[in-house]
Amino acid sequence: xxxxxxxxxxxxxxxxxxxxxxxxxxxxxxxxxxxxxxxxxxxxxxxxxxxxxxxxxxxxxxxxxxxxxxxxxxxxxxxxxxxxxxxxxxxxxxxxxxxxxxxxxxxxxxxxxxxxxxxxxxxxxxxxxxxxxxxxxxxxxxxxxxxxxxxxxxxxxxxxxxxxxxxxxxxxxxxxxxxxxxxxxxxxxxxxxxxxxxxxxxxxxxxxxxxxxxxxxxxxxxxxxxxxxxxxxxxxxxxxxxxxxxxxxxxxxxxxxxxxxxxxxxxxxxxxxxxxxxxxxxxxxxxxxxxxxxxxxxxxxxxxxxxxxxxx
Amino acid sequence: xxxxxxxxxxxxxxxxxxxxxxxxxxxxxxxxxxxxxxxxxxxxxxxxxxxxxxxxxxxxxxxxxxxxxxxxxxxxxxxxxxxxxxxxxxxxxxxxxxxxxxxxxxxxxxxxxxxxxxxxxxxxxxxxxxxxxxxxxxxxxxxxxxxxxxxxxxxxxxxxxxxxxxxxxxxxxxxxxxxxxxxxxxxxxxxxxxxxxxxxxxxxxxxxxxxxxxxxxxxxxxxxxxxxxxxxxxxxxxxxxxxxxxxxx
Numbered sequence: 001x002x003x004x005x006x007x008x009x010x011x012x013x014x015x016x017x018x019x020x021x022x023x024x025x026x027x028x029x030x031x032x033x034x035x036x037x038x039x040x041x042x043x044x045x046x047x048x049x050x051x052x053x054x055x056x057x058x059x060x061x062x063x064x065x066x067x068x069x070x071x072x073x074x075x076x077x078x079x080x081x082x083x084x085x086x087x088x089x090x091x092x093x094x095x096x097x098x099x100x101x102x103x104x105x106x107x108x109x110x111x112x113x114x115x116x117x118x119x120x121x122x123x124x125x126x127x128x129x130x131x132x133x134x135x136x137x138x139x140x141x142x143x144x145x146x147x148x149x150x151x152x153x154x155x156x157x158x159x160x161x162x163x164x165x166x167x168x169x170x171x172x173x174x175x176x177x178x179x180x181x182x183x184x185x186x187x188x189x190x191x192x193x194x195x196x197x198x199x200x201x202x203x204x205x206x207x208x209x210x211x212x213x214x215x216x217x218x219x220x221x222x223x224x225x226x227x228x229x230x231x232x233x234x235x236x237x238x239x240x241x242x243x244x245x246x247x248x249x250x251x252x253x254x255x256x257x258x259x260x261x262x263x264x265x266x267x268x269x270x271x272x273x274x275x276x277x278x279x280x281x282x283x284x285x286x287x288x289x290x291x292x293x294x295x296x297x298x299x300x301x302x303x304x305x306x307x308x309x310x311x312x
Numbered sequence: 313x314x315x316x317x318x319x320x321x322x323x324x325x326x327x328x329x330x331x332x333x334x335x336x337x338x339x340x341x342x343x344x345x346x347x348x349x350x351x352x353x354x355x356x357x358x359x360x361x362x363x364x365x366x367x368x369x370x371x372x373x374x375x376x377x378x379x380x381x382x383x384x385x386x387x388x389x390x391x392x393x394x395x396x397x398x399x400x401x402x403x404x405x406x407x408x409x410x411x412x413x414x415x416x417x418x419x420x421x422x423x424x425x426x427x428x429x430x431x432x433x434x435x436x437x438x439x440x441x442x443x444x445x446x447x448x449x450x451x452x453x454x455x456x457x458x459x460x461x462x463x464x465x466x467x468x469x470x471x472x473x474x475x476x477x478x479x480x481x482x483x484x485x486x487x488x489x490x491x492x493x494x495x496x497x498x499x500x501x502x503x504x505x506x507x508x509x510x511x512x513x514x515x516x517x518x519x520x521x522x523x524x525x526x527x528x529x530x531x532x533x534x535x536x537x538x539x540x541x542x543x544x545x546x547x548x549x550x551x552x553x554x555x556x557x558x559x560x561x
Contacts, residue, residue, distance in 0.1 A: 069478065070441065071450050093471040097453045100406070100441035109407050109526035112436045122530060127434050128329035132338055135530040175450035176480050179466065183474040192472070196561070220561060228490070238456065238470055238491055244432070245350075245490060247472070253560040263328055270538060274558045276550065282543075291541035292553055305547040309561075 001120070002055070003030035003086035006077060007048050008094050011038045011066060014047040016193055017090035019154035024147040025088050026053045026155060027117040033058060033084070034162075037076055039066035042164075049162035052155035056162055062169035067178035068094055074101040075170045081106065081142065085120070091146035092192075099146050108140035115151030129244040130267035149192065150250035150271055184239055186224075191242070194223035196253045199242055199269070202229035203258020203279065203298055210235050212302045213257055219306050225249070227256075227265045243268035258298045261286030278302065313423035313460075313482075314369045317358040317392065318413055321376055321383040322348040322433045329433070331532040338433075338532060347383045350428025352390075353488040356495040357458060358426050359391035366460045367424070369393050373416050375409055377401050381511060388506035389498040395511040396420075398519065406434075408523035410442035415519035417447060422483065424465070429454050429487040440487035450480035456491040 003025040008015040018034075025032045034048040037060040045059040058080055064072050077098070081087060087102060089095035091113045103110035115133075116124030122137045123145065191197060198220065200213040210224075217224045225247070226240040242249055244267040254272035259265060261277070261284055269275070270289050277290035278301050287293040294301055323329055324344040332339045347355075358370045372387035374380040375398040384395035398412050417425060430437035444451035452458070456475065457468030460482075469476045470489045516523050544550045554561045 067476075070444075070453075074445065093454060093469075096437050097441065097451070100438035101445040101451065103438070104407060104410060104442035104445035107407075109405060110436070110438050110442075111527065112438060118530075126535065127532075128323065128338065129432065129435065130535055131329045132331050132532050133535050134532045136527045137530050138527055140526050174481070175448075176478050179477040179479050181471075181474065181476045232490070237474070238489075239472065239474055244435070245430070253554070253558070264325070270535075274554070274560050275538075275541070276554070287543070288540070289538045291538075291558065292550055293541060293543045294547065294550055295543060301547055305550065308547045308551045311551075 001030050001085050002083060003028060003032050003088060004080065004084040005032060005034050006087070006089040006095070006098070007034050007036045007044060008090055008092055009036065009038060009041060009044040011041040012043065014044050015092070016154060017092050017149045018048065019051060019157060020149035020152045021088050021090040021147040022051055022053060022155045023152035024114060024117060024145070025086065027152065028086055028120050030086060031055050035060070035077065035080060037065040037073055039063050045164045047157070049164050050158045050160055052160055054160050054162035057164045058167050059164055060167050060169050064172040065169065068098070069176045069178060070098045070101050071173045071175040073098050074105060075173065077102045078105050079170050080167065084142070086143045086145060088145045088147055091148050095146045099144055103144035106142055106144065108142050108144055109138060110144045110146065111136060111138060112146050113148045114145055115148050129263050130270065131263065148248060150248055184237055188217060189221070189223045191223045191225055191247050191249055194251050196220045196222035197225045197249055197251045198222045198255045198257065199225035199227065199259060200230055200235070200257050201227040201259030202233060204230060204235060207235045212299070216255070216302055216306055219309050227259045227262070256286050256290070257302060259286055260284045261289065313367050314371065314420065315358045315361060315367045315424045315426060316371050316373060316417060316420055316422035317354050317387065317426040318439070319351040319355060319372050319374045319383050319387050320348040320428070320431045321345050321374065321380045322431050325349050325432055331534055335531040335533055337529065345379070347386050348428050348431045350430060350488055352495040353490065353492050354426040354428050355387045355390050355392060356493045357488060360493065361460065371396060371420060371422070373398065373413065375400065375404055375412055384511055385506050386498065388509045389503045390496060394509050397511060397513045398516060399513050400516050402523065403525055404523060405525050405527060406436045406438035407442055407526060408521070409439050410446055411521045412516060412519055412523065413443050414446045415521050424483060425485045427485070427487050429489055440485050444485035447485070450484045452478060452480050452484060452486040454489040455486050456489050458486060458492065
């Protein structure tokens with residue numbers, strides 16, 4: 001019984017979310033292989049082969065795999081799926097895009113966003129924005145799974161000596177074409193991987209005022225996040241969004257500034273180790289999940305906090 | 313071109329769901345239900361395409377109990393031309409929904425199918441992708457922009473690091489993300505008008521689809537509660553707590 005984990009990467013580097021997906025695969029108790037599909041991505045295959053517990057890496061290289069289009073990746077996964085009982089990917093936008101397509105082609109259910117493994121057919125996943133935790137059992141012969149990265153500690157990135165085996169590409173379906181990408185450029189850590197996150201909400205008031213949040217983030221070496229309200233108001237791009245429909249994060253420290261704490265937002269951050277809330281409304285629901293709450297005007301408290309962090 | 317838009321009746325987004333005391337499921341008794349917010353965005357997009365002259369007809373489809381008629385009426389009050397209800401009282405999981413939608417697509421032959429990217433009840437985020445797979449169509453998931461060309465669609469997609477743009481051959485399946493548009497408010501006269509629009513009802517048997525659930529619910533539970541925290545009087549205390557108590561900075 002072996003599991004196949006679909007690697008996420010940008011053709012140069014293995015995305016660390018893959019290490020969390022590998023951890024979930026290992027929790028199922030299987031031997032684990034990895035599929036790396038891309039273009040000029042041999043370095044990624046080597047990195048995947050070194051990850052803890054990896055037996056073998058299947059490497060498929062073709063120009064039409066360069067941008068991980070679901071229409072082309074799904075048939076490739078189907079072509080190699082036969083020996084595997086479990087097919088897993090991290091629940092990133094890539095995994096969420098591709099895996100249901102794979103599941104449908106295999107005529108099986110997908111188990112989305114798992115945060116726990118009970119047995120090789122029974123898994124734990126949040127529903128209703130994380131307000132309910134469901135345990136579900138699959139009746140399918142093959143299980144297609146996406147893994148919520150915050151649910152599993154990553155396996156070690158190095159130490160294993162898995163083999164790398166090149167496999168044939170499947171023909172380009174011609175259904176879709178990559179036109180371009182606008183990636184948010186930032187010197188700050190990525191939200192998904194950051195140890196500390198400072199997030200701003202509607203209370204921040206404007207795009208310009210977000211400089212306050214950024215200044216605090218930079219003081220702490222933190223990533224910058226936002227609530228849906230702040231995104232909807234246009235203060236920051238959508239990929240900053242933490243919540244049910246944005247990113248789900250669980251850093252060591254999460255500082256929520258001017259965020260009231262809607263269900264939707266709490267769903268994305270309430271597994272953080274330590275939560276700090278700064279809000280002028282002492283009744284705000286965010287204080288219900290915060291370890292440390294500071295009631296006050298963020299425009300006064302945030303600069304004061306930056307200053308206080310400077311003092312030893 | 314005809315556009316088919318799928319809408320789900322789901323718990324209202326302002327309502328906090330709770331497990332039943334015996335853990336056998338989610339307590340939905342007397343809970344307010346509404347159109348899944350992402351599907352509302354899909355409906356709005358369909359109507360805008362029609363208003364822009366890109367589509368001749370818009371059809372909404374919903375799968376579930378009789379009450380889904382209300383959801384379809386909402387879509388029609390927003391502006392969709394007619395509705396199709398696939399009526400069933402059984403639990404429909406995403407694969408079954410995708411198979412039913414495929415059967416409806418084969419009857420209606422739309423050039424584009426729009427859906428919300430996920431429903432806020434089971435948070436599966438699967439149906440659109442599965443439907444595209446079953447039809448052998450391309451998929452534009454998590455769309456924040458959509459431009460219809462001649463035989464193709466350019467879709468701007470919300471991805472983890474930013475925005476990706478892809479070109480899809482039509483027919484295609486598109487799933488909407490939050491920023492695709494802002495759905496309109498329904499005006500009272502339109503609610504009245506919607507009552508007169510055609511609404512057909514089909515059954516899962518008529519569509520001859522295997523809708524057996526593949527996942528069984530073992531149990532549901534409340535998530536582990538966070539312990540109540542403390543309020544700190546000032547930033548100095550906060551920094552001290554973070555350094556010396558929580559030890560996170």
